[in-house]
Amino acid sequence: MKITKEKKIVQRIKFIPVIFVAVILVLILFFISFEAKNTYEEEKIDMEQDFISHNKQNVQDEVYRTYNYIKYLQENTENELKTTIKNRVYEAHALATNIYETYKDKKSKAEIFELIKIALDKIRYNDGRGYFYIDDIYGNKLLLPLDKINEGRNFLNYKDANGYAFVQTIVDSIKNKTERYDEYVWKNPNTLKDSKKIAFYKYFEPFNVAIGTGEYLEEFEEMVQKKAIEYINLIRFSGSRYIFIVKNSGELLAHIKKELIGKDVSFDVISKNDNKTFLELAKDGDGFYSYYQKDLDEATKDIKTSYIKSEKRWGWIIGAGFYENDLEKDLISLREKIDEKYSAYMKKVSILFLILLFFLFFISKKFSDYLQKKLQDFKNELKKNQKFLNQKTKMATMGEMIENIAHQWKQPLSFITISTSSMRLKKDANILNNDELIEGLNKIESRAKYLAQTIDDFRNFFNPNKKICSFLLEECISKTLSLSSISFNTSKINIIKNIENIEFISNENELIQAFLNILNNAKDELEKRDYDRYIFIDIFRQDGYIVFEFKDNAGGIKEENLSKIFNSHFTTKEDKQGSGIGLYMTKDIIEKSLFGTIEAQNVEYSYENKNYRGAKFIIKFKDK
Numbered sequence: 001m002k003i004t005k006e007k008k009i010v011q012r013i014k015f016i017p018v019i020f021v022a023v024i025l026v027l028i029l030f031f032i033s034f035e036a037k038n039t040y041e042e043e044k045i046d047m048e049q050d051f052i053s054h055n056k057q058n059v060q061d062e063v064y065r066t067y068n069y070i071k072y073l074q075e076n077t078e079n080e081l082k083t084t085i086k087n088r089v090y091e092a093h094a095l096a097t098n099i100y101e102t103y104k105d106k107k108s109k110a111e112i113f114e115l116i117k118i119a120l121d122k123i124r125y126n127d128g129r130g131y132f133y134i135d136d137i138y139g140n141k142l143l144l145p146l147d148k149i150n151e152g153r154n155f156l157n158y159k160d161a162n163g164y165a166f167v168q169t170i171v172d173s174i175k176n177k178t179e180r181y182d183e184y185v186w187k188n189p190n191t192l193k194d195s196k197k198i199a200f201y202k203y204f205e206p207f208n209v210a211i212g213t214g215e216y217l218e219e220f221e222e223m224v225q226k227k228a229i230e231y232i233n234l235i236r237f238s239g240s241r242y243i244f245i246v247k248n249s250g251e252l253l254a255h256i257k258k259e260l261i262g263k264d265v266s267f268d269v270i271s272k273n274d275n276k277t278f279l280e281l282a283k284d285g286d287g288f289y290s291y292y293q294k295d296l297d298e299a300t301k302d303i304k305t306s307y308i309k310s311e312k313r314w315g316w317i318i319g320a321g322f323y324e325n326d327l328e329k330d331l332i333s334l335r336e337k338i339d340e341k342y343s344a345y346m347k348k349v350s351i352l353f354l355i356l357l358f359f360l361f362f363i364s365k366k367f368s369d370y371l372q373k374k375l376q377d378f379k380n381e382l383k384k385n386q387k388f389l390n391q392k393t394k395m396a397t398m399g400e401m402i403e404n405i406a407h408q409w410k411q412p413l414s415f416i417t418i419s420t421s422s423m424r425l426k427k428d429a430n431i432l433n434n435d436e437l438i439e440g441l442n443k444i445e446s447r448a449k450y451l452a453q454t455i456d457d458f459r460n461f462f463n464p465n466k467k468i469c470s471f472l473l474e475e476c477i478s479k480t481l482s483l484s485s486i487s488f489n490t491s492k493i494n495i496i497k498n499i500e501n502i503e504f505i506s507n508e509n510e511l512i513q514a515f516l517n518i519l520n521n522a523k524d525e526l527e528k529r530d531y532d533r534y535i536f537i538d539i540f541r542q543d544g545y546i547v548f549e550f551k552d553n554a555g556g557i558k559e560e561n562l563s564k565i566f567n568s569h570f571t572t573k574e575d576k577q578g579s580g581i582g583l584y585m586t587k588d589i590i591e592k593s594l595f596g597t598i599e600a601q602n603v604e605y606s607y608e609n610k611n612y613r614g615a616k617f618i619i620k621f622k623d624k
């Protein structure tokens with residue numbers, strides 16, 4: 001019966017892995033195929049949405065770019081106008097100065113002034129609207145090219161439609177020998193309407209007059225609008241897409257088709273959804289609108305989606321868009337590419353699956369054979385190793401203590417051996433004198449006492465007595481460290497002590513036990529760190545207490561664990577390496593046996609110009 005069971009186990013080892021691998025691979029292939037199909041379908045939908053969103057964002061960005069360009073022009077129109085007229089006045093001033101310097105020693109001042117008037121009288125700029133005028137200190141218009149009837153008249157007390165006596169400002173500028181900008185209302189000779197005019201004049205010293213010029217803001221702005229339209233008509237993006245501009249009145253100002261510019265398109269386009277006209281849609285606000293041309297029949301309608309934005313100051317509607325038919329063609333191309341990508345992917349997956357299936361079958365067969373052999377080998381070795389494992393388990397419990405004692409004894413024993421050998425050699429060579437003999441024997445005796453003290457330290461530590469005695473805290477710490485010095489040295493942990501040598505009355509063994517628990521806890525955490533490892537021990541008197549502080553640089557205790565570390569069986573060590581009893585016992589010893597207090601906290605501090613963070617345990621006893 002026993003042999004039959006073993007055969008069944010062998011058969012299962014041989015075939016179950018193969019079947020398991022095959023089933024797993026089929027499930028994996030099905031899962032990959034299903035997920036890939038879903039992924040590609042989602043990708044197809046996402047790409048379509050991204051593609052449409054991209055096109056919408058593209059036209060919206062272009063509309064906003066154009067809108068911002070127009071706003072820039074509007075915001076800078078007045079500054080540009082001021083710069084233009086100032087430059088013109090400077091040119092006229094330079095021309096007048098040149099004429100004066102040329103003829104000042106040849107002609108009378110009246111003749112020179114007449115030459116200057118003749119030179120400036122015929123100068124025109126800004127499509128003939130711009131001209132120069134000259135005013136004297138009394139408010140007389142000495143030069144007024146487009147209004148000869150008023151040339152020579154006195155306008156000192158003249159006020160514009162807003163009640164502003166701007167000629168008096170010119171006179172003040174002459175008196176102060178300065179230059180300045182000015183704004184006033186003046187009748188436009190082209191429209192015969194009062195219009196806002198921006199002027200600039202500059203003092204001309206030879207004749208104590210001011211030379212000036214100006215421009216009607218509305219006419220200059222019209223010129224800026226024409227330049228803006230010319231620029232917008234040149235804009236192309238994403239291939240052949242363009243910006244169009246329509247006035248609120250319906251007049252088309254900018255379009256890719258030049259023959260449509262200037263025509264009224266108020267009723268040429270109809271909304272796809274609600275039959276609103278183009279201008280009605282624009283009045284509702286900014287946004288995307290889908291529409292078609294009114295004169296097309298249902299069979300030839302090509303829906304266009306545009307982003308439209310109103311510009312209030314000039315009364316313009318800015319737009320740009322794309323045709324849905326063109327977009328659908330691009331989407332079909334995208335879908336075809338995704339489908340081709342999916343087919344190619346599944347081909348590669350299928351080929352890889354077949355190769356992997358064959359490979360895993362082969363590996364599974366080899367592994368089954370290997371397991372059969374190992375099963376037999378394990379049965380043969382099990383009996384041999386059982387006794388050895390039992391013996392090893394018994395010895396492990398004594399190993400750590402013996403190792404500590406052995407390490408403590410190595411150096412003194414080596415010294416004793418070397419000393420006795422040295423004295424024997426000197427004795428054999430008749431060179432050993434009495435002083436050297438006594439000195440060597442004293443040193444051997446000192447090391448022998450150290451060995452005896454080591455045994456006493458371990459024996460005293462494990463002595464379960466509850467004896468209360470008086471001892472020095474510095475010696476108590478030394479005994480504590482001597483019991484664990486080997487493991488701390490091996491872990492390269494530096495102990496920094498700052499201890500007031502205070503005489504203390506308590507149970508020394510229990511105090512050492514508490515200290516060892518804290519130090520070992522710190523050691524375990526420091527061994528996880530790669531940088532410098534420190535434990536600081538401070539003992540001092542403070543406010544009627546004897547205070548013991550143990551501080552490390554292991555990074556501190558997690559905040560959520562600070563309130564739990566003294567609980568029984570609480571541990572943060574993995575793989576059941578800790579029982580959680582160490583700090584619980586420490587608190588029990590300090591508070592119940594020795595009547596002190598203990599607390600733990602995280603601290604940040606500096607040592608040797610480096611910043612550290614770690615845990616600090618604080619123990620306090622009443623200073624009796």
